[in-house]
Amino acid sequence: MKVASVLIPLPVQEAFDYEVGEGLDLARGDQVAVPLGPRLMRGIVAEVRETTGSNRRLKAVEALLEDPRLPERTVDFVEWAARWTLSPPGEMAATALKGLRAPRPRPERKLRRVGDRTPNRPTPGRTAVLEAIGERAMPGPELARAAGVSSAVVKGLVDEGVLEAFEVEALAAFDRPDPDHKPATLNADQAAAAEALAAATTVGGFKPFLLDGVTGSGKTEAYLEAVARTLKADPEAQVLILLPEIALTQALIERITKRFGAAPAEWHSGVAPPRRRMAWEAVVAGRCNIVVGARSALFLPFPSLKLIIVDEEHDGSFKQEEGLVYHGRDLAVARARIEGSTVVLASATPSLETLWNAHHGRYGWLKLATRHGASVLPEISLLDLRQSPPDPQTWLSQPLREAIGETLLAGEQTLLFLNRRGYAPVVLCRACGHRMTSPDTDSWLVEHRYTGRLVCHLTGFSMARPKLCPSCGAEDSLVSVGPGVERVEEEVRQLFPEARTAVFSSDTIPDPKAMRAMIQRMTDGEIDILVATQAAAKGHNFPGLTLVGVVDADLGLRGGDLRAAERTFQLLTQATGRAGRADKPGRALLQTWTPEHPVLMALAAGDRDAFVEAEMAEREAASLPPHGRLAALILSSEDANAVERIANDLATAIPNAERLEVYGPADAPLGLIRGRRRKRLLVRADRDVDLQGFLRSWLSRVKVPGSVRLTVDVDPYSFL
Numbered sequence: 001m002k003v004a005s006v007l008i009p010l011p012v013q014e015a016f017d018y019e020v021g022e023g024l025d026l027a028r029g030d031q032v033a034v035p036l037g038p039r040l041m042r043g044i045v046a047e048v049r050e051t052t053g054s055n056r057r058l059k060a061v062e063a064l065l066e067d068p069r070l071p072e073r074t075v076d077f078v079e080w081a082a083r084w085t086l087s088p089p090g091e092m093a094a095t096a097l098k099g100l101r102a103p104r105p106r107p108e109r110k111l112r113r114v115g116d117r118t119p120n121r122p123t124p125g126r127t128a129v130l131e132a133i134g135e136r137a138m139p140g141p142e143l144a145r146a147a148g149v150s151s152a153v154v155k156g157l158v159d160e161g162v163l164e165a166f167e168v169e170a171l172a173a174f175d176r177p178d179p180d181h182k183p184a185t186l187n188a189d190q191a192a193a194a195e196a197l198a199a200a201t202t203v204g205g206f207k208p209f210l211l212d213g214v215t216g217s218g219k220t221e222a223y224l225e226a227v228a229r230t231l232k233a234d235p236e237a238q239v240l241i242l243l244p245e246i247a248l249t250q251a252l253i254e255r256i257t258k259r260f261g262a263a264p265a266e267w268h269s270g271v272a273p274p275r276r277r278m279a280w281e282a283v284v285a286g287r288c289n290i291v292v293g294a295r296s297a298l299f300l301p302f303p304s305l306k307l308i309i310v311d312e313e314h315d316g317s318f319k320q321e322e323g324l325v326y327h328g329r330d331l332a333v334a335r336a337r338i339e340g341s342t343v344v345l346a347s348a349t350p351s352l353e354t355l356w357n358a359h360h361g362r363y364g365w366l367k368l369a370t371r372h373g374a375s376v377l378p379e380i381s382l383l384d385l386r387q388s389p390p391d392p393q394t395w396l397s398q399p400l401r402e403a404i405g406e407t408l409l410a411g412e413q414t415l416l417f418l419n420r421r422g423y424a425p426v427v428l429c430r431a432c433g434h435r436m437t438s439p440d441t442d443s444w445l446v447e448h449r450y451t452g453r454l455v456c457h458l459t460g461f462s463m464a465r466p467k468l469c470p471s472c473g474a475e476d477s478l479v480s481v482g483p484g485v486e487r488v489e490e491e492v493r494q495l496f497p498e499a500r501t502a503v504f505s506s507d508t509i510p511d512p513k514a515m516r517a518m519i520q521r522m523t524d525g526e527i528d529i530l531v532a533t534q535a536a537a538k539g540h541n542f543p544g545l546t547l548v549g550v551v552d553a554d555l556g557l558r559g560g561d562l563r564a565a566e567r568t569f570q571l572l573t574q575a576t577g578r579a580g581r582a583d584k585p586g587r588a589l590l591q592t593w594t595p596e597h598p599v600l601m602a603l604a605a606g607d608r609d610a611f612v613e614a615e616m617a618e619r620e621a622a623s624l625p626p627h628g629r630l631a632a633l634i635l636s637s638e639d640a641n642a643v644e645r646i647a648n649d650l651a652t653a654i655p656n657a658e659r660l661e662v663y664g665p666a667d668a669p670l671g672l673i674r675g676r677r678r679k680r681l682l683v684r685a686d687r688d689v690d691l692q693g694f695l696r697s698w699l700s701r702v703k704v705p706g707s708v709r710l711t712v713d714v715d716p717y718s719f720l
């Protein structure tokens with residue numbers, strides 16, 4: 001008898017076995033319908049094997065679905081990813097089918113001429129329509145627009161039988177990228193990097209690289225050239241370019257379209273489902289060569305993936321924290337290993353993990369040491385706020401104000417960077433000291449002036465700003481404490497009423513269209529002063545931008561989890577790196593109360609190596625990543641006692657292990673979210689310990705009831 005193990009999207013660790021009926025020819029990667037209880041579910045065949053009878057009667061596979069079979073290595077990858085992250089393999093596999101669940105785009109209705117029939121009663125409008133359509137086929141509204149007539153005129157011609165309507169299946173049409181369409185002339189460093197990458201993809205086999213280039217050095221140009229050469233050597237090759245944020249995809253898609261004369265496929269949660277379905281089908285059929293996407297694009301069923309590029313590889317946004325918990329960069333390297341392909345991690349500020357791998361020769365190390373052409377890195381200075389503190393209730397010191405004034409006079413642009421959305425991070429009562437907090441959550445409400453609401457950034461809860469203090473009832477006693485981007489913009493508008501200002505944050509940029517518009521205005525010099533969160537700090541090229549002011553350089557250094565220093569160094573390098581990218585030199589001013597902080601001193605000196613060396617030494621002393629490995633277990637439940645009980649069960653069930661410690665259980669820093677109590681345990685292990693094996697054996701010893709959610713986070717980035 002033949003038995004198939006089928007991956008079904010359920011929160012269990014195993015595949016399900018089904019009998020394979022006579023005449024059904026199944027293979028790994030096939031999509032099948034299988035019965036589960038009273039329902040039929042879609043699943044992916046992981047394995048088909050011959051058995052000699054079984055003591056338990058298996059249900060049979062209901063049907064082989066017509067949807068395409070997943071490439072074998074895609075199945076290898078999802079299974080590996082599930083084991084690595086301790087996630088249910090069926091749920092991991094389901095992420096590879098995401099695009100398939102979307103509806104197909106509806107067929108498009110177009111009009112065309114019927115033979116050479118002419119209207120009984122020609123009018124200027126009707127003649128214009130016939131001229132506009134010629135021999136072509138066009139959608140009705142587009143035709144009306146082209147002819148400059150109302151849709152009634154077009155409809156009249158259809159009614160008379162001069163035009164006829166027909167339906168066209170919207171098939172994913174991804175034009176072939178042309179490697180020779182518009183190549184850039186590379187400088188020597190860029191050419192060497194592109195050459196090394198192209199050599200690797202042409203030879204094939206797993207080859208990881210770090211593409212390490214200062215901001216504005218032309219990393220993108222270098223890897224696009226590698227893409228071109230890869231496609232030249234193998235026109236069937238597929239390339240995946242991952243970006244940390246949806247916000248960055250538009251600009252790259254435009255660059256690729258210009259470079260290759262064809263648009264790549266776009267893949268992220270902001271893409272309309274029918275378009276995603278088209279991309280999915282084109283990818284699995286090999287009809288699409290270049291995909292630009294967010295981390296979820298890693299799970300697309302590429303049959304011929306030759307090159308993966310992870311741009312801004314250091315970015316924490318590659319870590320997915322909800323649902324399946326995984327790190328997009330790490331899985332990208334794993335996918336390349338499984339596919340036997342080249343992977344490029346690109347950054348001006350690589351993560352310590354990646355630098356460790358490059359130092360130890362595990363990754364090839366390609367360097368771009370200078371900015372392209374005449375452009376130079378910005379001059380970075382620290383503004384000691386102890387010397388020149390801003391006036392009360394303002395946030396810009398005198399030297400920064402002067403610099404903004406000079407930049408305005410020169411007709412150049414300023415970016416003021418503050419990584420805080422909204423108007424004020426805290427609202428409290430002057431009379432009784434009460435802080436406005438989010439209900440059932442350990443989080444303060446952030447004031448947003450544009451919407452006039454107090455918002456919880458954790459849960460999305462919001463309320464109107466109250467007249468009376470909810471605690472003591474005092475009237476008009478609530479005050480806004482501290483600045484967010486909206487408040488800094490308010491100050492800028494008061495200081496420079498003639499300047500054109502704008503706020504760039506996820507609140508003012510609700511969708512890709514708004515994003516494109518804002519980037520265009522900035523690029524065209526229609527904004528003088530842009531106040532921005534990290535949404536604008538990375539990846540963009542604004543030629544007229546010559547001054548970057550960091551409003552609070554100490555912000556990320558407070559609090560201090562494992563990567564606070566690293567993250568701050570990276571973010572501020574990226575933000576200051578926006579200045580002076582074209583012919584005019586740029587400068588960056590960092591406001592700080594602690595100019596002696598090593599991170600800020602390294603930034604001002606432009607000395608990344610010094611920072612990395614110091615930070616690496618600290619991590620080594622504590623055996624923390626990249627010198628050791630971490631995993632977190634997070635328990636949460638509305639039932640506080642149940643959380644307590646399971647935490648204790650886990651604590652008493654820790655298997656014996658060497659070179660590994662378990663810390664906790666402890667209340668999570670965010671101990672309460674939406675009424676759910678949270679506790680954490682943290683595991684630290686030496687690099688060579690089988691951390692996943694340890695976690696598996698540990699978790700197998702404890703039964704977690706349905707009322708408690710247990711999340712396993714391998715290599716955690718958030719410690720909340």
Ligand SMILES: Nc1ncnc2c1ncn2[C@@H]1O[C@H](COP(=O)(O)OP(=O)(O)OP(=O)(O)O)[C@@H](O)[C@H]1O
Binds near residue numbers: 186218
């Ligand atoms: N060889 C080249 N020829 C022409 N223009 C180039 C070349 N290399 C880089 N540039 C230009 O220099 C600017 C910066 O290049 P690019 O965006 O590729 O740099 P990057 O290293 O990816 O930047 P960052 O890491 O700061 O986001 C762009 O405007 C780009 O078009």
Ligand SMILES: [Zn+2]
Binds near residue numbers: 431433477
């Ligand atoms: Zn009060």
